[in-house]
Amino acid sequence: MIAVEEALAYVLKHFQPLESERVPLLDALDRVLTEEIVSDINIPPFNNSAMDGYAVIADDIARASRDHPVTLRVIGDVAAGYVAAHTVERGTAIRIMTGAPLPPGADTVVRFEETSEGLEARGARPTRERVDILKAISRGENVRAAGEDIRVGEIVFPKGTVVRPAEIGVLASLGKKDVAVHRRPRVAILATGDELVAIDAPIAPGKIRNSNEYSNAAAVLKTGGVPVQLGIARDNIADLTAKIRAGLDADVDLFLTSAGVSVGDYDIVKDVLNAEGEMQFWQVKMKPGKPLAFGILRGKKPVPLLGLPGNPVSAMISFEVFARPAILTMLGKTNFARPTVRAILQEELVNDSQRRNFIRVVVEPRGADWIARSTGEQGSGILTSVARANGLLIVPENIALVRAGETVDAQMMD
Amino acid sequence: MIAVEEALAYVLKHFQPLESERVPLLDALDRVLTEEIVSDINIPPFNNSAMDGYAVIADDIARASRDHPVTLRVIGDVAAGYVAAHTVERGTAIRIMTGAPLPPGADTVVRFEETSEGLEARGARPTRERVDILKAISRGENVRAAGEDIRVGEIVFPKGTVVRPAEIGVLASLGKKDVAVHRRPRVAILATGDELVAIDAPIAPGKIRNSNEYSNAAAVLKTGGVPVQLGIARDNIADLTAKIRAGLDADVDLFLTSAGVSVGDYDIVKDVLNAEGEMQFWQVKMKPGKPLAFGILRGKKPVPLLGLPGNPVSAMISFEVFARPAILTMLGKTNFARPTVRAILQEELVNDSQRRNFIRVVVEPRGADWIARSTGEQGSGILTSVARANGLLIVPENIALVRAGETVDAQMMD
Numbered sequence: 001m002i003a004v005e006e007a008l009a010y011v012l013k014h015f016q017p018l019e020s021e022r023v024p025l026l027d028a029l030d031r032v033l034t035e036e037i038v039s040d041i042n043i044p045p046f047n048n049s050a051m052d053g054y055a056v057i058a059d060d061i062a063r064a065s066r067d068h069p070v071t072l073r074v075i076g077d078v079a080a081g082y083v084a085a086h087t088v089e090r091g092t093a094i095r096i097m098t099g100a101p102l103p104p105g106a107d108t109v110v111r112f113e114e115t116s117e118g119l120e121a122r123g124a125r126p127t128r129e130r131v132d133i134l135k136a137i138s139r140g141e142n143v144r145a146a147g148e149d150i151r152v153g154e155i156v157f158p159k160g161t162v163v164r165p166a167e168i169g170v171l172a173s174l175g176k177k178d179v180a181v182h183r184r185p186r187v188a189i190l191a192t193g194d195e196l197v198a199i200d201a202p203i204a205p206g207k208i209r210n211s212n213e214y215s216n217a218a219a220v221l222k223t224g225g226v227p228v229q230l231g232i233a234r235d236n237i238a239d240l241t242a243k244i245r246a247g248l249d250a251d252v253d254l255f256l257t258s259a260g261v262s263v264g265d266y267d268i269v270k271d272v273l274n275a276e277g278e279m280q281f282w283q284v285k286m287k288p289g290k291p292l293a294f295g296i297l298r299g300k301k302p303v304p305l306l307g308l309p310g311n312p313v314s315a316m317i318s319f320e321v322f323a324r325p326a327i328l329t330m331l332g333k334t335n336f337a338r339p340t341v342r343a344i345l346q347e348e349l350v351n352d353s354q355r356r357n358f359i360r361v362v363v364e365p366r367g368a369d370w371i372a373r374s375t376g377e378q379g380s381g382i383l384t385s386v387a388r389a390n391g392l393l394i395v396p397e398n399i400a401l402v403r404a405g406e407t408v409d410a411q412m413m414d
Numbered sequence: 415m416i417a418v419e420e421a422l423a424y425v426l427k428h429f430q431p432l433e434s435e436r437v438p439l440l441d442a443l444d445r446v447l448t449e450e451i452v453s454d455i456n457i458p459p460f461n462n463s464a465m466d467g468y469a470v471i472a473d474d475i476a477r478a479s480r481d482h483p484v485t486l487r488v489i490g491d492v493a494a495g496y497v498a499a500h501t502v503e504r505g506t507a508i509r510i511m512t513g514a515p516l517p518p519g520a521d522t523v524v525r526f527e528e529t530s531e532g533l534e535a536r537g538a539r540p541t542r543e544r545v546d547i548l549k550a551i552s553r554g555e556n557v558r559a560a561g562e563d564i565r566v567g568e569i570v571f572p573k574g575t576v577v578r579p580a581e582i583g584v585l586a587s588l589g590k591k592d593v594a595v596h597r598r599p600r601v602a603i604l605a606t607g608d609e610l611v612a613i614d615a616p617i618a619p620g621k622i623r624n625s626n627e628y629s630n631a632a633a634v635l636k637t638g639g640v641p642v643q644l645g646i647a648r649d650n651i652a653d654l655t656a657k658i659r660a661g662l663d664a665d666v667d668l669f670l671t672s673a674g675v676s677v678g679d680y681d682i683v684k685d686v687l688n689a690e691g692e693m694q695f696w697q698v699k700m701k702p703g704k705p706l707a708f709g710i711l712r713g714k715k716p717v718p719l720l721g722l723p724g725n726p727v728s729a730m731i732s733f734e735v736f737a738r739p740a741i742l743t744m745l746g747k748t749n750f751a752r753p754t755v756r757a758i759l760q761e762e763l764v765n766d767s768q769r770r771n772f773i774r775v776v777v778e779p780r781g782a783d784w785i786a787r788s789t790g791e792q793g794s795g796i797l798t799s800v801a802r803a804n805g806l807l808i809v810p811e812n813i814a815l816v817r818a819g820e821t822v823d824a825q826m827m828d
Contacts, residue, residue: 025613026641029632044795045617052676079649081608083620098676099609099724101620149796156798164828165636166800169629169726173622173797177614194495195513199439200591203459206497206515208587215583218443222579227440235493262466262512310513312583339753339826381458382563383587384570386580412753414578 001283001290003397004321004356010280011294011322014304017332018253021183025171028163030224031181032332037157039174042147047102048080051142054093054115054131055084055106058139069116069132078103093131102143109142110135150174160332182332187220187323188247188255188303189213190230192240192269193310198232211383212258212308212315219319220256222414223327228252235260240272248299253330255303256323259310261293269307273297277305285397287355288314288380289321311380317358320392320413338411341391343372349402351395360389363410372410389413415697415704417811418735418770424694425708425736428718431746432667435597439585442577444638445595446746451571453588456561461516462494465556468507468529468545469498469520472553483530483546492517507545516557523556524549564588574746596746601634601737602661602669602717603627604644606654606683607724612646625797626672626722626729633733634670636828637741642666649674654686662713667744669717670737673724675707683721687711691719699811701769702728702794703735725794731772734806734827752825755805757786763816765809774803777824786824803827 020034049055056072064070072093078084084094084103093110094103102109112118116132150156156170163171163181171179196210203209210232217227228250233243247255260269261281270293273279279295291314293307306323308315325336343363351357361372375388391410395402402408434448463469470486478484486507492498498508498517507524508517516523526532530546564570570584577585577595585593610624617623624646631641642664647657661669674683675695684707687693693709705728707721720737722729739750757777765771775786789802805824809816816822 025628026631026635029635041617043622043797045622046620050793050795079608081610081620081649099607099622144793144795148791148793149798157801164801165629165632166730166797166803168632169625169730169797170801172613172625172628173726175613175615175617175623193513194493196495199586199589201589203455203589206460206495208457208459208513209589211583211586214439214586215579217440218579218582221440221443235495312587316580316583339755341753342756377562379464379558379562381464381558383457383580383583384563387571387578387584389580 001285004284004286007282007284007292007294008322008325011306012325012329014296015326015329017182018185018330019183020180022178022180024178025168025176028179028181029165029168031163031184033157033159033161033163033179034182034332035180036155036159037171037174037176037179039150039152039154039156041174042152043150043173044144044146044148046146048144049096049098049100049102049109049142050144051109051111052097053109053111053142054133055088055096055103056093056108056110056133057088057090057106058108058137060090061110061133062136064133064136066134069134071130071132074129074131076103107139107143108137110137111142160334162333182330185225185253185327185330186228186251187225187327188228188230188250188252189216189220190233190243190247190255190257192233192235192257192260194235196232211312212310215312215316216256216258216308216319219316219324220327223324224331225254225327235268237268237272240268241276244272244276244297248297248303252303254323254326255297255305256308256319257305258308258315261307261309262291273305273307279305285355286317286321287353287357289318289358290314290355292318292322312383313380313386316386338413340409340411341370342407343370343410345402345404345406345408346371346373348404349374349395351400351402354397356397357395359393359395360385361391361393361410362389363391363412372408415699418698418700421696421698421706421708422736422739425720426739426743428710429740429743431596432599432744433597434594436592436594438592439582439590442593442595443579443582445577445598447571447573447575447577447593448596448746449594450569450573451585451588451590453564453566453568453570455588456566457564457587458558458560458562460560462558463510463512463514463516463523463556464558465523465525466511467523467525467556468547469502469510469517470507470522470524470547471502471504471520472522472551474504475524475547476550478547478550480548483548485544485546488543488545490517521553521557522551524551525556574748576747596744599639599667599741599744600642600665601639601741602642602644602664602666603630603634604647604657604661604669604671606647606649606671606674608649610646625726626724629726629730630670630672630722630733633730633738634741637738638745639668639741649682651682651686654682655690658686658690658711662711662717666717668737668740669711669719670722671719672722672729675721675723676705687719687721693719699769700731700735701767701771703732703772704728704769706732706736726797727794727800730800752827754823754825755784756821757784757824759816759818759820759822760785760787762818763788763809765814765816768811770811771809773807773809774799775805775807775824776803777805777826786822
């Protein structure tokens with residue numbers, strides 16, 4: 001038997017971020033930049049007003065107060081998107097709207113609320129020749145300085161940055177209509193077994209529906225990959241070989257199979273995989289998910305293959321432990337951690353397997369705490385034990401018992 | 415000023431889950447079922463073997479041991495996907511593979527490891543006429559009972575279930591090639607302002623690029639909606655009216671605008687919105703994000719409109735607080751909570767605004783703890799303060815100071 005870490009380290013050695021492609025900005029969402037983003041402008045590009053008010057010279061209003069207002073001559077008006085036609089000189093002001101460039105000469109903005117305009121009815125907007133300033137405010141107040149967010153020449157995002165909505169906003173403000181990101185991995189999904197029928201077929205005696213294809217495809221999508229569904233390969237050399245070659249012809253970056261990799265299994269899957277590539281067949285110290293195959297198929301290019309167990313629960317947990325980090329690595333991501341919640345266990349858990357135990361749990365708030373309880377029967381055939389769960393509780397191989405009331409870390413699965 | 419809760423409650427009163435549509439199974443990922451899923455089969459559909467071994471009658475092997483093996487006559491072989499041709503009778507066994515239906519007559523499976531076959535070289539698989547059972551095991555061992563996961567007639571998923579990869583797997587095993595889910599909301603996105611230029615345009619004096627359109631569209635995508643990008647409306651009645659009507663013609667379920675809704679703003683946006691629907695213009699007790707408009711536009715059908723502030727940070731936070739729950743509601747979701755991490759604050763935070771303060775923070779592990787620190791300058795124009803953050807720390811309006819070292823709850827943003 002091989003430890004989870006050892007198996008994972010071996011697997012991940014064979015993956016690296018995929019090549020770069022330029023995509024329209026929105027298509028970069030949740031992907032990873034392959035280019036360093038350097039700004040060719042200041043953001044904001046110019047000093048501008050943070051408020052609606054009057055652009056003034058601070059020295060003019062240094063002694064202004066409600067009792068002793070300072071009266072300034074209004075020489076113009078500037079809205080966002082426009083440039084003032086005049087320069088503010090001592091004794092004058094320009095009416096200014098939020099976002100408008102600070103007129104030359106001005107160094108400060110006084111909000112309407114601190115001028116005679118603010119005393120009048122809301123919405124009153126007469127063209128007026130004079131304004132009374134009712135408060136002394138310090139130089140630079142209510143002015144956003146050019147470059148206070150981003151300076152020209154600054155490295156805004158290094159290579160490797162994950163693009164989220166905020167990064168999309170910044171990239172848009174820098175004029176990046178498209179950006180370079182790692183391309184998405186294409187992941188072949190092949191279920192094997194004479195017992196499988198298509199999901200829209202009736203259940204004949206001895207047959208079950210091919211659910212792994214769909215749960216795997218959904219997990220690939222959630223992880224950011226592109227599933228390439230190859231359907232079902234029968235347990236014979238010709239069909240299995242043909243389906244694997246079809247997957248390789250579909251230009252995939254990772255091959256996922258399910259079933260046929262246990263020690264005791266008929267050797268057809270193993271024989272074909274060994275014929276098409278260089279394979280390892282492991283028993284991993286985890287529960288569920290002990291059987292696992294990993295190797296490299298010989299196609300036009302070498303393609304890594306993960307042979308997941310056939311049991312639906314084992315397949316999903318093995319995907320989580322091995323396929324997910326592999327796909328994230330190809331996307332250029334380096335943080336594989338799921339959000340973790342510290343919760344109080346509500347029941348005793350026995351782990352007599354000497355393997356790492358992945359318990360499906362329901363995590364929910366109770367008062368100020370979080371509590372966790374298992375979803376019941378944890379057999380590897382009980383797929384509803386995953387569907388009922390919102391978290392995974394990982395009991396290490398060297399822990400035989402976790403007591404009710406202990407605090408545990410649950411990985412939240414969305 | 416209006417409290418966040420009051421504004422949100424008013425907004426959400428105007429949203430409900432959208433109508434249902436049938437979609438191919440994989441398209442249901444991350445959406446919400448509008449139909450109750452009742453199983454018309456047992457899962458597993460038949461008693462089957464959990465191991466590779468021999469199907470036997472437990473009474474036959476009740477005294478078997480390594481020293482005193484019980485020898486059974488092997489009358490057949492059954493692989494997964496097939497049905498045994500014979501009935502197991504006293505003194506006989508059928509060789510069985512994992513997943514194969516338990517043959518009639520048999521009630522128990524003995525693993526290879528506990529038979530004479532397990533003593534031989536791995537992979538040896540002669541057709542043999544007799545097998546020695548080396549261990550007494552209890553009746554029903556290594557048998558998965560029909561219906562142990564799902565029983566025929568059982569309600570597997572109620573209406574309102576969120577479809578994740580595990581649910582996809584279960585639905586596939588039930589033969590659901592397509593399922594009924596709430597359709598995705600279409601969300602119009604319109605930026606307003608004479609200062610805006612398209613993201614691929616050069617920056618002229620007084621102009622900035624239209625970043626809100628892209629951060630909003632990305633946030634809509636992440637929330638599960640379909641963005642309908644309407645570009646930029648100029649600050650004049652004709653253009654703004656035309657763009658709003660174009661959005662209504664695009665059959666949207668929610669309209670997002672940015673800018674033009676502050677108290678002091680030129681009234682063009684407000685005038686047009688008032689002419690096209692019934693609007694409220696609020697000052698919400700939050701920072702950033704004080705100005706907010708909400709109302710109902712008159713189109714072929716009434717369409718709710720959220721008028722977000724123009725500042726990029728304010729727009730993103732207002733989206734998070736108001737637009738995200740509205741979109742999730744239309745998707746049929748009821749849990750709007752983000753994963754929350756309890757972290758130790760690394761700096762003093764002053765909240766002199768008497769508004770709810772949404773501080774952008776970096777949350778990271780330190781030893782067994784999580785720590786949180788702000789991303790620095792929190793001005794509403796500093797979009798990089800959001801891009802540098804992975805969490806939001808919410809300081810309530812009645813808290814003026816949070817001290818360094820206090821434990822705080824940070825909402826994690828992905």
